[in-house]
Amino acid sequence: MGPAAPLLAWLLALGPLRLGAAPPDTRKCDPQEALIVGGTSKLQKEGQVLVYQCPEGQFPYPTPLRQCRANSRWSPLIARDGRTLAKAECRAIQCPGPVDFENGHFHPRQPRYNISQTLTFECFEGYTLWGPHNRTCLPNGKWSGETTVCDDGEGQCRDPGIPIGARKDGKNYRVEDRVRYTCQRGLGMFGSKERTCLESGAWSGTEPECRDKSTYDTPQEVSAAFIASLSETAEVADANRTFSESVKRRIRIQPGGSMNIYLVLDASDSVGEGKFSHARNALLQLIEKISSYGVFPHYGIVTFATFAHTVVRTFDPESSDADWVINKLGELQYAKHSLQAGTNTRRALETVYNMMITQEQIEKRSGHKQAPVINSTRHVLILMTDGNTNMGGSPVPVVNQIRELLSIGRDIHNPREDYLDIYVFGIGALVNQESIAELASKKPDEKHTFHLEKIQDLEETFQNMIDESETLSMCGLSLSHKTATPLEKNPWHISIKVARPGKGVESCKGALVSPYFVLTAAHCFDINDQAHWITVDVGKTTSNKVVSLFSHPDYNIGKLRSERISEFYDYDVALVKLEKRVTFSPETRPICLPCTEGTTRALRRPHPKTSCQDHERQLLKVGDVPSFFVHEKKPALERKEVLIKNGPKKWACQADAKKATIYVNVTDVAQVVTPRFLCTGGIEPVVDPNTCKGDSGGPLIITQNRRYIQVGVISWGVFDVCNLKNKGKVPPYARDFHLNLFTVLPWLKEKLAEEQLGFL
Ligand SMILES: *[C@@H]1O[C@H](CO)[C@@H](O)[C@H](O)[C@H]1NC(C)=O
Ligand SMILES: *[C@@H]1O[C@H](CO)[C@@H](O)[C@H](O)[C@H]1NC(C)=O
Ligand SMILES: *[C@@H]1O[C@H](CO)[C@@H](O)[C@H](O)[C@H]1NC(C)=O
Ligand SMILES: *[C@@H]1O[C@H](CO)[C@@H](O)[C@H](O)[C@H]1NC(C)=O
Ligand SMILES: *[C@@H]1O[C@H](CO)[C@@H](O)[C@H](O)[C@H]1NC(C)=O
Secondary structure, X not given: OOXXXXXXXXXXXXXXXXXXXXXXXXXXXXXXXXXXXXXXXEEEOOOOEEEEEOOOOEEEEOOOEEEEOOOOOEOXXXXXXXXXXXXXXXXXXXXXXXXXXXXXXXXXXXXXXXXXXXXXXXXXXXXXXXXOOEEEEOOOOOEOOOOOEEEOXXXXXXXXXXXXXXXXXXXXXXXXXXXXXXXXXXXXXEOOOEEEEOOOOOEOOOOOEEEOOOOOOOHHHHHHHHHHXXXXXXXXXXXXXXXXXXXXXXXXXXXXXXXXXXXXEEOOOOOHHHHHHHHHHHHHHHHHHHHHOOOOOEEEEEEEOXXXXXXXOOOOOOOOOHHHHHHHHHOOOHHHOOOOOOOOHHHHHHHHHHHHHHHHHHHHHOOOOOOHHHHXXXXXXXXXXXXXXXXXXXXXXXXXXXXXXOOOOOOOOOOOHHHEEEEEEEEOOOOOHHHHHHHOOXXXXXXXXXXXXXXXXXXXXXXXXXXXHHHOOOOOOOOOOOOOOHHHHOOOEEEEEEEEOOOEEEEEEEEEOOOOEEEEOHHHOOOOOOHHHEEEEEOOEEEEEEEEEEEOOOOOOOOOHHHOOOOOOOOXXXXXXXXXXXXXXXXXXXXXXXXXXXXXXXXXXXXXXXXXXXXXXXXXXXXXXEEEEEEEEOOEEEEEEEEEEOOOOHHHHHHHHHHOHHHOOOOOHHHOOOOOEEEEEOOOOOOOOOOOHHHOOOEEEEEEOOEEEEEEEEEEEOOOOOOHHHOOOOOOOOEEEEEEHHHOHHHHHHHOHHHOOOEO
C-alpha cells in the first residue's frame, strides 16, 4: 500500500465514498442474517449499514447499527462484557448508577435502574446538600434534575460533584485546582473532561455527562437548553422579566457590533431527500425564531457531504434579510449532494473559516473600522449532522483555527469566549456522540451538544422554541402544530358577557391586546352599562372581572336618527380593562396591534426606522388582502379566511351596504360606510365566509411570518348568515364591515399608554 496522501486523493476522485471506504457493489450483506429480537431494522447507505429500531422505552442491544464488512458479513455483536452475541435484541432502557458519591450516601444501590425508579441522596453531618434530594430515571435513560452535591463550604469553588456514571479525580477546590473526570466503562462522555476552579468561584467548562450510546435528548430538552442560549430576545414587553447573567450575555448585539449565524447542514446520501427537507424546515423555523426576536444577524449557509457547498455567504448584501435567506434555503437542492456519501465535516468548517476571512477582507476594503468581523462580530455556528465524520480528517483543528482567528481563549484576562458558539445537533444512530461533543463549545451551565433520535425531532425542537415561555409576552404568536388546542392556536381569543340586571346576558368576542386590556366593539355595550356587569373569559379562566369600559368617544349609534337611519357604527371600537393582570400562557397571549414595536418586530422591520405608514403599507396592500376572523363553535374555534377588498373591488363591497335591512333609508352609502371600515365578504374573487352576530367585537387578523396582527374589529354585516331563517341561502351581497384600527390609533395610544406596547 502506498503513502496515505495518494490513497486519500484516490478516494476523493472516486466521488461517492462508502462507510469503510470500499467501492460500491463489491459487497452485499443479507439483512435477514442480522435481524433484531423485538425490533425492526432498516438498510441505509445503499445497503451498507443496517440500523435497528426498537419500541419506545427500549433500545437495540448491544449496538444500534451494523456495518457490512468486506467479506459480506455484518459487523459482529460485541456485548458489554466483551463476548460476541449471536443476535441483537431490544432491551429495556435503564439509567446508569452512581459510581461514587462523596460525603453522603444514596439508595437504593444497584448497577442500573429501571425507568421511573427514584434515587434518594443524603449528606453526612456537617455537609450541605445542593441539588435534588431525589432523582428519577427518565424514559430516555437520563436522570431528572442536576447533580446532587454534599459540600462543606471549605473550598473557594463549591464541590463540583460527581455526575452519575462518572468518577472524579481531585478533591481540592481552591483557585486553579483541577478535577478530572472519566466515565464508567461503556458510557460516552459529553462536556469537559477537566475543570478548573476559577477566581470567580465557578468551574471552567461544562459539567460532564456520562451516557449510554442508546440515550437521546428529547426535543423538549433540546429546545429548552438551546433556547437558553438564544433567548436574549431584545424583547422588553415584560419589564419584570429577568435573565440570568449567562443568558443575558448571549445574543446581545453590542452597539457597533454584529452577529453572524452559520447554518451548516449535512446533506450526505444517508440523509435522504425526505429527511433533508425536515432539516431544512427546522432551519426555516430557527430563522423565523431568531428574527421574531427582532435580531437581524448575517447568515451563512453551507451544506456538505463529500464536498461543501455555500448557499448563503455572510457578506452577501442580503444576508441579514431573513426573507431572502429563507427563500435561498427554500430553493436548496438536495440533488446537489445526493450522490455523495461522505460526511466531510472538516471541509464544511473550513468553508466557514474562509467565509470569515473573506468577509473581513471585504469590510476592510470598503473602509470599515479595523477588524469588524474578527474583533466585534459574534459568531454562532449551528452544525447539523446525521453521520460520523468519515472522511477529510478530524474537524477539531479547524475549530481551533477559528478560535485563533477570533482571538478566543488566547488572553486569560479577555478570553472572548462569548464571541463564538458552536452548537452541534447529531441526529440518529450513525452519530458518534463523543466526536460531536468534541466539536461543540463547552461553557458553564450551557449545553452545545445535542443528540436527537430522528430528524423529525429536530423539527419539533425548533417548533417548541417558537413557543417557549420566554416569548409568551410577545404579541401575535401561537402554537400551530396539529395537536394544539383551539385556544393554543388562537390564544388572544376572548369571550365577553354583559349581564344587565333583569335583561339577560348578551355576548361578544374580543382580543387580548395586553396583560390588562381586551379590544372589542363599542356596540357590544349600551351607554348605561356598568363595568361590573361585564365579565370576560380569558383562556381557561372564566368570568374575569372588569374595572373599566372605554368606548371610542366618537361612537354614537343614534347619530343619524334624524336622517331616518337608526343604527350607525362609525368608531365602533371599545377597550375593556380587567381587574387582574392576565398571566400569559400558551393559551393566553396578546395579539399584535398595528403601529406598535411588537408589530415592527413581527414584520421583521428595523426598529426604530419603521413608521406606522410602513405598517399600513405592508399589512393593507392595495388589492384583495388575505385575512381571517375566528368563529366560535364550542369547543372549536374556526378560522374563517376572508379577503379584505382594498383595491378595485372595494367600491362594490361598500355599495352592498345599502342592501342591509337596517339601511333601507340610506341614500348614499358614504353616510354609513365611513373611511373607518374595512370590507370583506361577497363572491368575488372567491366566496368569503361571513361573520355572525355573536362574532361581533372579535379581531380581523392578518398573518405575516407566522405572526398575527389585528387590523380590524368585527362591527356589522349586511346579512346574518347564522340566523336560522337565513340558513343555506347566502346572497352575493353578504358583506361584513370591520372597524379599521389604523383609523383609531391616537385613541388606542392614549388608552393603552401604560401597557408599554411601544406605539410608534
Ligand atoms: C426492573 O425491571 C425488570 C423487568 O423489566 C424487573 O425484573 C426488575 O425487578 C425491575 N427492578 C426494579 C428494582 O424494579
Ligand atoms: C424523596 O422520595 C421519598 C420516597 O422515595 C419521599 O419520601 C421523600 O419525601 C422525597 N423527598 C423529596 C425532598 O422530594
Ligand atoms: C413588576 O412587579 C412588581 C412587584 O411584583 C409590580 O408591582 C409591578 O407592577 C410589575 N411591573 C410590571 C411592568 O409588570
Ligand atoms: C483584535 O482584538 C485582539 C484582542 O482583543 C487584539 O489583540 C488584536 O490586535 C485585535 N485585532 C485587530 C486587527 O484589531
Ligand atoms: C326608515 O324610515 C322610516 C320613516 O321614514 C322609519 O319608520 C323606519 O324605521 C326607517 N327604517 C330603518 C331601518 O331605519
